[in-house]
Amino acid sequence: MTTKSAVHMVVCFLQLCIVKGQIICERQMVAEWQVEPKPIVVKWTPRENICSDFYTECWKMNKNTTREDKNLSVPQLCPLQLQLGDSLFISSEPSFQSYGMNLVNVSKEEFINCPKSGFLQEQLIFVCQIRGLHQVDPNWLGAGTHYFAELHKRGPALCKMGLRLNVTIKQQFCQQSPNAPLCSGHGRCLSHVWEKAYNCHCYPQYSGKFCQKFDMCSIKPCHNNASCTEKSEGTRDSYECTCPPKFSGRNCTEIVGQCQPHTCLSGNCSNVTPNSFLCECDKGFTAYMFIFSTG
Structure with missing residues (x-):
């Protein structure tokens, strides 16, 4: 069997294994900031976790997009949204080892169209080809959206079959100072799937950027x-x-025209009508009475 035939058989086999017409990305539309960073493992394989429609499959939501956003509807690994500080691991299939496969950091356009050859060494995610479990260097996981795609030395090009991943890293703006409680303890630090960061959502009676104000x-x-x-x-x-x-x-x-504390400085106050009162002075003060009326 020739090398070309073997490659063709591998491609056909992988195409049969790709999930089609099935919503496979389980995602929450709103996430709450977790104090402790967490590790995330992504299986780098076109056999599972591949979504094609960026909205209905990848994010399980109704389509209401612009033309530019629709360009992201290409076969891809389920997109990720991580907290700043989370760790990301890539797990590859043993069968990929012979292809000299690596990940490359690409632009949004290159992510959509799949990368071509000619990338610089500093764009490679790993210093060597993917074998088993690799941790992505935190330098690649700064705040913002990053696009990773498969880059191979030989064998089938699997980017167009789904081996590309977009990762959004979010930071939180829920603390007045590094040691302050999230949202002053009066709210939740949340992020919607399309928001770029985590922000405070205050409990009733509280407001302000950090829920620091009591209404x-x-x-x-x-x-x-x-x-x-x-x-x-x-x-x-x-x-x-x-x-x-x-x-x-x-x-x-206080009712206007009614007795209030200290209305009569040196005497007793008596309500006469709903809008009038009477002061009766103590001994030693001018002995007279008067009626105040609001009309």
Whole structure:
């Protein structure tokens, strides 16, 4: 059997093994930041975990894309979204060892069209060909989206059959300082599948980039149908009540024309009508009484 025939048989065999018309990428649409980094292992083989439609198969969501995004709908390994600090391992089939296969860092266009020859040594992901389990150097896993594709010295070109992988590395912006709790302990550090980073999603009554602000109006401090406006006084959260007619005070609990604490400085206060009061002075003070009325 000639070398050409052997290569043709290998290609045909792998094509029969590729999953077609089946949604095989299990992904969560929203992920929560994990404090401890985690290892991820990707099987570098076209026999499994290959998706063709970038949205319905690779991400299990409805199509609502631009023309540019549709270009990503090519056979590929299930795309990854990792946290900054996670470790990535590539596991290859023993049968690939004889082909001198490696991974190469490519542009988005080269990812879509598959790489050609002529890549620089510094674009190779590994210093030697893939054999067994290899860890991807963290230098290749900086924040952003990276495109990796199969590059071979001999044997079948398997990129167009799915041996290409796009990896998005996300960092989190959920801490005011390195030692501060995520989202000030008042929210969750989350990222949607199409977002570029993790950000705080605050619990009710909290707001701000790090959920550091407590919404005083949420506890309804203003009474008697008064409106509440959140204010910020320096670093302390505050609020202001706008009182309806006949009510006053910080929380609109005081009735205009009614006795309040210290209304009569040296005497007793008595409510006469819903909007009038009477002061009766103590001994030693001017002995007279008066009525205050709001009309």
